Amino acid sequence: MSSHSTAMDKPKIGITIGDINGIGPEVIIKALNDNRILNYMTPVIYGSTKAISYYRKAFDLNDFNYTHYRDNKFTYSKVNIVNCWDEMIEINAGSVTPEVGAASFKALQKAVEHLKEGLIDAVVTAPINKNNIQSEEFKFAGHTEYFTENFDGKDSLMFLTSEDIKVGVVTGHIPLKDVSKNVTKELIIKKLKIMEESLRVDFGISKPRIAVLGLNPHAGEEGLLGSEDGNVIKPAIDEVKNKGKLVFGPYPADGFFGKGEYKKFDAVLAMYHDQGLIPFKTLAFNNGVNFTAGLSIIRTSPDHGTAYDIAGKNVANESSMREAIFMAYDIFKNRSEQKKES
Template identity: 50%
Template sequence: MKKEQKIKVGISLGDLNGIGPEVVLKTFAEAMMLDFCTPVIIGSVKVLNQIRKELDVELSLHGIDAFAKALEGKVNVLNIWKENISVEPGVETAEAGKYALESFLTGVDALKNEEIDALVTAPINKANIQTEAFKFPGHTDYLAQELTGDAMMLMVSESLKVGLLTDHVAVKEISGKITPELITKKIETLYVTLQRDFGIGKPKIALLGINPHVGDNGVIGDEDDKVLIPTLEKIRATGKVVYGPYAADSFFGSGNYKNFDAVLAAYHDQGLIPFKTLAFGKGVNYTAGLNKIRTSPDHGTGYDIAGKGDADHSSFREAVFTAVNIYKHRSEYDVLTENVLKVSPRKPGGRGRSRNEGGRKYDKNS
């Protein structure tokens, strides 16, 4: 019987002067990680060995010059930089932004060309990564342009999933961007993601209101009454289990989020503040809705602790596990769906239920 090939996970290093390289090295210094995937870190063996020695991380790195040469059981490093690079922990530099961008773009190209199965991105600095050719507020927006599908920022932890109607949008622009079309599209994306990527057969979703107290019957604002509520009624008529809108100020504190498979927040801070309060250090940022898989940790560059060896790599490790989990769930779902269509060609709407319908997390100890 042919041995099953391990999932190949590309790793972009993020800002070299931040904690990205540290959390990457610490993650793969754990020998068990190689039981679940074949990592390919995109950068430079020379630079990583320099950082590794300064942080006193015991790890053997295997240099390669092509993704196809990655070996199972090794921490592979795709060498894309030949020049000497000055690493200055905690300092924002144009040079660090340049190499962070090169690592990320190489990873995205590899995803598109199916040279890797998933991409996990270490944190970037959104300011120093900007160029004439790259003018995006973050990873997600670029991925949305380069890949197929409707991208959604989805924060994921063991007990909580929070998606966003709007993400990197100025507060003054939020209400104008939330339309019936956007709500419908985002709920559809989230619904399919929960089924296909997390193995949840009949997702139950909660939507948070736009205004405080869901507008208090129009006293504080009428967007919830005029936009959210009528749209949700139409969506529920299609059979989807979607409730709301809920007042955001009490939704998480009351524990109501535990009654749902996922929560859809109206804007960035409404969703990410409670998520990071409840799951910081264990959470993962997943770009849902695309034809390829990308995850990242739930933190930033961490300039204040860079180079000190104090960075917690738990979130990055979870980002790797989440990418592996999603790849496995998605592959199973697609095979089962294809088989259903073959058996019942006249019923293309038939459900392909994953045998992992309960949303079981991939067992790290198996």
């Protein structure tokens, strides 16, 4: 996109501050510290000017400038901050407090409200603590489930993406002992549909090639090591393949990554959380992005957590946050192009 377009045309990318005792504020400030980002978008931070200025000062990042969001007006050539709570909340990097959990939820709520009103074009979520955020209003395993419930509510796909590898999971935040009964033919087909469509619409890949991993060691070894691969996964793949989609598998997960097979595909569908996330984070740790595919809105996040152990030390790496912000921008552009063409 040329930076000559008018400021009003630039997408407004919301960024929720996450847990202010974690590394969220630090990676947000560092990712937005390069003013060139304003040539492409108007970043809108949902959180608190106090928290941002606290970390800006603590880390001596005085070049980082922002403006208050007031009177329902965004300032297009600057980073905007929407204050989402009024009370004084003590910042104590690395500690887990209920007040900070409640604050991270307020930031999330405000961003969702603005998304629903069409005031922002996409949202990037900094990490929350999945325990201290729980309340009467937030009873979710994480961001993915919360956004799915708030937008369309049907189904979504936890899609981890980077330049080199994209991995989706059939089952997300559930205990391992519940995985096999949740892996159904219907669910695999649903996730494959979301993944295939997202690769086309959000990532601009016209005929995506998708690999599907088996559930059991050696993809069940012809039923010797479990029947799901032959009875559930294979029929799901065949059904999607018969509709003309390029879907292959099931592949034994270990050799698939070990031999670099993933490089021959545009994306990989794993059966459960760690099966997909361990290879993904090993291969793409600093620049991976978690994208919630299948929703009407665009939501990305860095692929790391609150990292309390390094919070407040000015050593957090902002690459994943920067990638998440630019991916939200790219997906917005791709979807806008698609709309024009249709």
